[in-house]
Amino acid sequence: MALSLRHHRLVRFASLVVLAGSLTYATGRTNVRADVTAEGLSKITDTTRELVASITAERPVMVHAYVSREVPRSLVPVRTRLLNVLREIEAAAGDGLSVRIVEPEPYSEEAQEAVDKFGIVPRRMVDREAGRAEELQVFLGLAFVSGPREQVIPFMDQGLSVEYEIARALRTVTTDDRKVIGILRTDAAIMGDFDLQARTQKPAWRIVDELRKQYEVRTLNPNVAVPDDVDVLFVPQLSSLTQPQLDHVRAYVDAGRPALVTVDPMPLFDLRVAPTEPMLPQGSGFGAAPAGQKGDYKGLLRDIGVVWDDTKILYDAYNPHPMFADLPPHVIFVTKRPDGTDPFTDADPIVDGLTEVVVLFGGEIAPSEGHEGEFVPLLTTGKTAGFNRFDDMVQRHILFGLSGPIVPRTRSPIDGEVHTIAARIKGAEASGEEAKPKNVVVIADLDLFGDQFFAMHERGGDLDGDGIEDIRFDNVTFLMNAVDALAGDEAFLELRKRRPRFRRLTLVEELTRDARMQREREIEEANAAAERELEQAQAALDAAVAKIRERDDLDETTKQIMIKSVEAAENRRLEARREQIELEKAKKIARIEAEHARRIDEVRDRIRLLAVLLPPLPPLVLGAWIFGRRRRRERESTPASRQRAAATAKTSESESAIKDRGGDA
Structure with a gap:
């Protein structure tokens, strides 16, 4: 018996379902994967693929996620x-790498x-979702185990690069000899130190923990030569x-060995370590060693270039962040x-x-005269830069010592030049015969490596919790x-x-650009007006x-006596005027912010x-078009005799209705 049209359609639909399921199963079994996103963050790079391929069964690695x-x-x-990268790594690996993904529930055996x-x-x-707040215990940690070696990522924070963290941990547990980073012990105790006065241990900077994830980190005694390894x-x-x-540092550098050197004119972590200040005494109390004499560090830098x-x-007057x-x-x-x-x-x-x-109260470096090597700027200012002197930004007190930074009211004029903050020196001429x-x-x-930047690096720059990085x-x-780069790796x-590149609503930003620019201009004008009034009061x-x-x-x-009296009176008036100016500026900025919010x-x-x-609109237009098309097709498929009969019937009904109205009249 022949199948009806309805049965034919049902069989074809069932065949398509079976075909789709079979293709899905076959694709999954063959581990064929594709990442069609712009960034391609769910697929691994060739560097990671080569690293994974080098792991053999003789020295296996187990990844617990x-x-x-x-x-x-x-x-x-x-x-x-994280899950996509782990699956990609498992698919690209041989017998030497195993990935175990666990989804632990709170208080479970896996947890x-x-x-x-x-x-x-x-x-x-x-x-916080749909107006409710729910507390969760979240696991996003990984452990990499290869024999006695173990590397742990306690939590994959929002700001971390998933593939980079995994690749770095894999190489750490599979490498026998890690390269050595030697941190010289100086008054800037970034490796931590024991405070004898407070009887507490100062923790090491986060920079040290970050380096230890990839390298072997050692503290070096500055009084002896740098070890060969x-x-x-x-x-x-x-x-x-x-x-x-x-x-000792000169001998190391002259041997052509790589070095990372920081010279901070205003170290915010401890102003006593500034180059203009005397060296700190070693220890404290009666057992403290006298402070030494600083060496010719400028001469060493000149020889480096x-x-x-x-x-x-x-x-730098440019600030891109309101x-x-x-x-x-x-x-x-x-x-x-x-x-x-654009330095990047x-x-x-x-x-x-x-x-x-971000550079915090940094200094300027330049190539030395006659330097024949390559001086490559890494970090630079823009063309709206100038400078202040250290003594203009600190206060010295006989009891409280050095304090600052104090932002001076006057600065050097903007010179329109680009100033170098960090540079790489390669192939500089030697300072010795065997150099x-x-x-x-x-x-x-040195402050640009402060702990706050490492914390922001981990949690990301999403300041308002909308899932989009506001700063990076x-x-x-x-x-x-x-x-x-210095280690050759x-x-x-x-x-x-x-x-990831976070896409914002570009149309909204385009439409609100004028409002933002006007807001910034008005705020700058308010600040400039307040500055001018204060300068006039100071000039008086x-x-x-x-x-x-x-x-x-x-x-x-x-x-x-008269000067002190005038200064006291004028300072009182100046302070009162300053408070009034600041209050007026705050009110004006508040009005500007309110107007900006209204425009937005x-x-x-x-x-x-x-x-x-x-x-x-599109479905309404589509519905109207489909309705009109169906009516037209119905009219075209209706026989002419039926159309004439329908028209005759409609005409008769109209005539009857007219007669009825006439009879009633």
Whole structure:
């Protein structure tokens, strides 16, 4: 019996379902994967693929991944990328690599296993979704085990690169001899120290923990020669070394061995370590050793190929972040600027592809005169830069010592030049008969490696919790790239650049651009007006004092008394005026912010209205078109006799209706 048309359609549909299921199963069995996203973060790079392929069954690696099934919304992309990368690695690996993915529930045996075996503890987080807040215990940790070697990532934070962290951990557990980073012990105790006065241990900087994830890190005694097995020498605050200690550094650099040297004119972590200040005594109390004499660190830098003014602190008027508008200009944002300067495009591999690096009260370096080597700038200011002197930004008190930084009211004029903050020196001429070409990175700031940047690197720059990074500072990436390049290990330089690009609503940003620019201009005008009024008040005070000094009819004692009296009175008026100006400026900025918010809301309201009105239009138009098409096809398929009969019937009905109305009348 022949099948009806309905049965034919049912058989065809069932066949398509079976075919789709078979193709899905076959594709899954063959481990064929494809990542069609723009960033390709769910597929591994050739560097990682080669690393995974090198793991053999003779030295196997077991990856234990503890990944919670439920995570807060902000961590959903991280969880997805983590699982995708683990599956990609497992698919590309041979018999030497095994991946075990566990989804531990709170207080389960798997959760206890993660804590007991590897120290991976859940992080308590609050998930705010649909107007409710729910506390979750989230696992996003990994443990890499190869024989006696073990490497643990306690938590894959939002700001971390999943593939980079996994690849680095795999290489750490599969490498017999890790390269050695030697950190010279200086007054800048980044390796930690014991405070005898407080009887507490100062922790090491986060920079040390980050380096230990990839290298063997040692503390080096500056009073002896650098050991031969040190691959990279890290000298924090070169200016705090004595001459014999500098000679050891010189011997190391002259041998052509790589070094990372920092020279900070204003170290915010401890102003006593500034180059203009005397060396700190070793120890405290009666057992303290006398402070030594600083050596000729400028001479060593000149021989390397660098000139450094140790009292100059740079500033840059460009600040791309309205949220940081209150920061002093000495916090420099090294990034692509409207003036055309872009230090991170087609640059040295250390900085190529970075987004932004923050420098805190850093200094300036320049190539020394007659230097024949290659001086490659890494971090630079824009063309809106100038400087202040160290003594203008600190206060010295007989009881409280050195304090600062104090942002002075006056600065050097903007010179329109680009100033170098960090540079790489390669192939510089030798300073001794047996010296070899230099391989040194010099950075005129140490605060840019502060713990706050490492914390931000881990948690990401999502400040408002919308899942989109508002800021991205690459200070940690800059450090690791510099060390890798000096160590001759550039495998991870490209891998660190692989980060998600967060797409914003470009139309909204385009429509609100004028409002933002006007807001920034008005805020700048308000700040400038307040600055001018304060300068005028200060000028009046200076003029009153100068007028007294010019009087010839008064002796010096009377002048000093009158000056102090005038200064006291003018300072009171100046302080009152300053408070009034600041209050008026705050009110004006508040009005500007309110007007800016109103303009933004107007744009958003228009977009919301369009979002309500436009979506129904396509289905309505499509429905009208389909209805008209069906009616037309019905008319075309109706026989002519039926159409004439329908027309005749309709005409008869109309005539009857007319007669009925006439009879009623």
